[in-house]
Amino acid sequence: MPQTAPDPRPLTPRARLWSLLWAAIAFAIATSMLRTMVTEWPQTRASRSWPTAPGTIITATLDSARNSRGTTRYYPVLAYTFRLADSTYRGTALRLGTPSFHTVAEGEQALRPYGEGATVPVHYDPGNPTLSVLELRTLTWADRLLIPTALVALGIGVFSAWEGITGATPRLRWPGRR
DSSP states (O other): OOEEEOOSSOOOHHHHHHHHHHHHHHHHHHHHHHHHHHHHHHHHHHHTTOOEEEEEEEEEEEEEEEOTTSOEEEEEEEEEEEEETTEEEEEOOSSSSOOOBSSHHHHHHHHTTOOTTOEEEEEEETTEEEEEESSOOOOOHHHHTHHHHHHHHHHHHHHHHHHHHHOOOOEEEOTTOO
8 A cells, every 4th residue: 555755855935835826726626617517507407397388589699799818709699488377478598508609600500490580489497487498408528527627626726735735745655665
């Protein structure tokens, strides 16, 4: 069984500070991923059993926004109505989350079935009909990579924090080796 031997060369204060900085970054990344899993995944799973009601598209256009890196993303801007019993509800979501597209062509393709005046099925939360979507979102392979990536980020964070706090880098010593 491997044992940790003391490091003969402890880290400098500057190296310890960098280790703690890397630990903070790794913990922030892991926390962001875990927050996504805890807040969005349950709603995505629950939405699969939402009932539908016929709805009418009022508007469907694309809006664009440029991010800090200068990349332009295209976002659907929708408005639709649907009736349940004696109440009329208005929705604006294509799907859960904030869908965006890299090109105008991708956005137009996604909005093609939602022309003005079109009748479409609207999925709604039976406990809160003001929450509705036109498309159900499924968990993608990228979503499923969040779990192992978050675990790797946590491992890096724990290692970096230990190294920054103790000032030593762990070195494994195997039995029978000197």
